[in-house]
Amino acid sequence: xxxxxxxxxxxxxxxxxxxxxxxxxxxxxxxxxxxxxxxxxxxxxxxxxxxxxxxxxxxxxxxxxxxxxxxxxxxxxxxxxxxxxxxxxxxxxxxxxxxxxxxxxxxxxxxxxxxxxxxxxxxxxxxxxxxxxxxxxxxxxxxxxxxxxxxxxxxxxxxxxxxxxxxxxxxxxxxxxxxxxxxxxxxxxxxxxxxxxxxxxxxxxxxxxxxxxxxxxxxxxxxxxxxxxxxxxxxxxxxxxxxxxxxxxxxxxxxxxxxxxxxxxxxxxxxxxxxxxxxxxxxxxxxxxxxxxxxxxxxxxxxxxxxxxxxxxxxxxxxxxxxxxxxxxxxxxxxxxxxxxxxxxxxxxxxxxxxxxxxxxx
Amino acid sequence: xxxxxxxxxxxxxxxxxxxxxxxxxxxxxxxxxxxxxxxxxxxxxxxxxxxxxxxxxxxxxxxxxxxxxxxxxxxxxxxxxxxxxxxxxxxxxxxxxxxxxxxxxxxxxxxxxxxxxxxxxxxxxxxxxxxxxxxxxxxxxxxxxxxxxxxxxxxxxxxxxxxxxxxxxxxxxxxxxxxxxxxxxxxxxxxxxxxxxxxxxxxxxxxxxxxxxxxxxxxxxxxxxxxxxxxxxxxxxxxxxxxxxxxxxxxxxxxxxxxxxxxxxxxxxxxxxxxxxx
Numbered sequence: 265x266x267x268x269x270x271x272x273x274x275x276x277x278x279x280x281x282x283x284x285x286x287x288x289x290x291x292x293x294x295x296x297x298x299x300x301x302x303x304x305x306x307x308x309x310x311x312x313x314x315x316x317x318x319x320x321x322x323x324x325x326x327x328x329x330x331x332x333x334x335x336x337x338x339x340x341x342x343x344x345x346x347x348x349x350x351x352x353x354x355x356x357x358x359x360x361x362x363x364x365x366x367x368x369x370x371x372x373x374x375x376x377x378x379x380x381x382x383x384x385x386x387x388x389x390x391x392x393x394x395x396x397x398x399x400x401x402x403x404x405x406x407x408x409x410x411x412x413x414x415x416x417x418x419x420x421x422x423x424x425x426x427x428x429x430x431x432x433x434x435x436x437x438x439x440x441x442x443x444x445x446x447x448x449x450x451x452x453x454x455x456x457x458x459x460x461x462x463x464x465x466x467x468x469x470x471x472x473x474x475x476x477x478x479x480x481x482x483x484x485x486x487x488x489x490x491x492x493x494x495x496x497x498x499x500x501x502x503x504x505x506x507x508x509x510x511x512x513x514x515x516x517x518x519x520x521x522x523x524x525x526x527x528x529x530x531x532x533x534x535x536x537x538x539x540x541x542x543x544x545x546x547x548x549x550x551x552x553x554x555x556x557x558x559x560x561x562x563x564x565x566x567x568x569x570x571x572x573x574x575x576x577x578x579x580x581x582x583x584x585x586x587x588x589x590x591x592x593x594x595x596x597x598x599x600x601x602x603x604x605x606x607x608x609x610x611x612x613x614x615x616x617x618x619x620x621x622x623x624x625x626x
Numbered sequence: 627x628x629x630x631x632x633x634x635x636x637x638x639x640x641x642x643x644x645x646x647x648x649x650x651x652x653x654x655x656x657x658x659x660x661x662x663x664x665x666x667x668x669x670x671x672x673x674x675x676x677x678x679x680x681x682x683x684x685x686x687x688x689x690x691x692x693x694x695x696x697x698x699x700x701x702x703x704x705x706x707x708x709x710x711x712x713x714x715x716x717x718x719x720x721x722x723x724x725x726x727x728x729x730x731x732x733x734x735x736x737x738x739x740x741x742x743x744x745x746x747x748x749x750x751x752x753x754x755x756x757x758x759x760x761x762x763x764x765x766x767x768x769x770x771x772x773x774x775x776x777x778x779x780x781x782x783x784x785x786x787x788x789x790x791x792x793x794x795x796x797x798x799x800x801x802x803x804x805x806x807x808x809x810x811x812x813x814x815x816x817x818x819x820x821x822x823x824x825x826x827x828x829x830x831x832x833x834x835x836x837x838x839x840x841x842x843x844x845x846x847x848x849x850x851x852x853x854x855x856x857x858x859x860x861x862x863x864x865x866x867x868x869x870x871x872x873x874x875x876x877x878x879x880x881x882x883x884x885x886x887x888x889x890x891x892x893x894x895x896x897x898x899x900x901x902x903x904x
Contacts, residue, residue, distance in 0.1 A: 343799065347793060351813075366806075
């Protein structure tokens with residue numbers, strides 16, 4: 265197990281900068297998730313660590329070795345691929361044992377080790393089969409088994425759950441987390457699913473357009489999103505973002521539609537970098553931090569009821585505020601009876617104010 | 627019965643008749659190849675011999691020149707071309723598919739264009755001079771090299787399509803697992819492209835097996851001639867073919883190709899694997 269360091273790493277494909285001056289330290293035994301939409305550079309970053317791509321600039325170290333220009337084989341990492349990449353012409357036994365075979369481990373020892381790992385991952389009775397005879401979930405386990413069969417210094421996961429159906433994905437997620445707790449291995453996990461990143465990782469790295477937007481523990485990223493991108497990407501349903509203009513004198517916030525006015529005196533006072541009069545800002549409130557009232561209130565946002573969506577354990581209420589739909593999450597299974605006109609009261613300590621550049625003002 | 631059903635019924639019947647006529651047109655010569663060799667008085671019509679005989683084959687096997695052409699020269703030339711084309715096309719197409727070579731698509735299309743526009747016939751004189759200056763006239767090597775060169779562009783083109791269709795993550799998984807590039811190619815990439823290699827190998831063998839022009843220009847001595855030229859040994863002095871012997875020889879001529887196809891299909895199969903989930 266080893267620490268992984270990326271120091272100002274840049275990777276270009278033609279004129280596209282896929283990874284743009286990324287610096288990151290992954291501690292020994294830490295599980296880090298690279299999270300972002302497709303094309304954000306998260307997979308390229310992982311491939312740079314694996315050695316499947318070579319960085320144009322910067323340095324990558326694993327343990328105390330500079331691996332920036334080393335071939336994948338010399339890096340001694342293990343990787344689980346999105347499509348599993350189980351060799352179709354080999355049995356599952358040979359697939360899992362391949363990393364041992366290329367390291368010259370003798371056949372009896374290899375078979376013993378593979379059998380042991382396969383049994384732990386509950387695919388012990390499938391060893392004689394070919395990959396095409398396995399279900400998706402079994403193939404996924406086989407590819408994980410191939411990764412953990414030898415003592416790699418780090419594990420790299422490239423969206424390993426994205427090809428599983430929803431039910432199986434939850435199961436496999438718990439299984440991966442359990443495995444991680446047992447192995448305590450340094451792991452880098454690429455995903456576009458924020459729930460997966462939240463559930464699995466010790467730390468989340470949110471990426472966008474090749475750049476790191478925020479690094480932090482899952483709850484830290486969730487509670488204190490550093491910018492509007494992270495705010496909208498983490499959390500399901502995502503954070504409500506209302507853009508508008510500051511009227512400092514009156515302590516008010518006027519939405520872009522020019523009509524909806526929100527009393528913001530208290531919030532403005534709390535800001536480390538108070539906005540200028542007339543400055544464009546974005547107000548961010550999570551759906552679970554809004555209370556719905558049927559009467560006007562100070563600091564409450566007037567809106568028109570749009571729909572109520574019962575979700576089972578909770579209820580989502582969509583309210584039209586100006587031209588925007590605001591989502592409110594109520595932790596009750598019984599959908600409330602609401603009038604046409606409602607007032608939304610944000611919990612002020614959970615309200616985020618972002619400048620025009622998307623960066624947070626608090 | 628409505629008109630629509632009637633019309634589709636008629637058009638189906640017409641299509642069936644047309645298909646039968648076309649099928650017979652192509653099947654009759656093959657049928658002739660199965661009946662004529664066993665008849666003592668064969669002509670160009672398909673008639674089942676009343677008393678099948680192997681006398682034609684006795685006569686053909688008595689012709690040492692023709693038999694050596696078929697079972698020695700043809701196998702050497704066909705086998706040599708097959709091995710060279712299959713191995714070079716595999717390596718070249720793998721490189722062209724996987725390496726980031728600037729303008730590699732243009733390169734491949736130019737190769738294909740040249741090989742189809744500049745046919746072997748048009749290039750025969752320069753090819754002859756080239757082989758002459760290399761001192762390879764009247765050698766197997768000369769014929770094998772020229773035919774390999776002629777078949778390679780198309781072979782690379784076919785193979786590259788095949789290699790392109792195989793996801794790279796198989797190879798990447800092997801590399802990350804600790805395999806060297808050579809080891810990865812041997813253990814993972816080659817087994818995956820093998821069905822494609824087999825297709826190209828058989829295609830090259832069949833082409834070399836039936837080649838007439840290149841060996842007839844580049845070879846001199848009778849003991850080097852392939853079977854396609856040895857057919858002339860069953861012609862009379864006046865130039866008319868002895869149909870019975872020609873048909874028997876043609877029958878023998880087709881067997882190795884059929885056998886090769888059957889063996890490769892049985893041993894390797896032209897199947898496609900699963901195992902990547904997309």
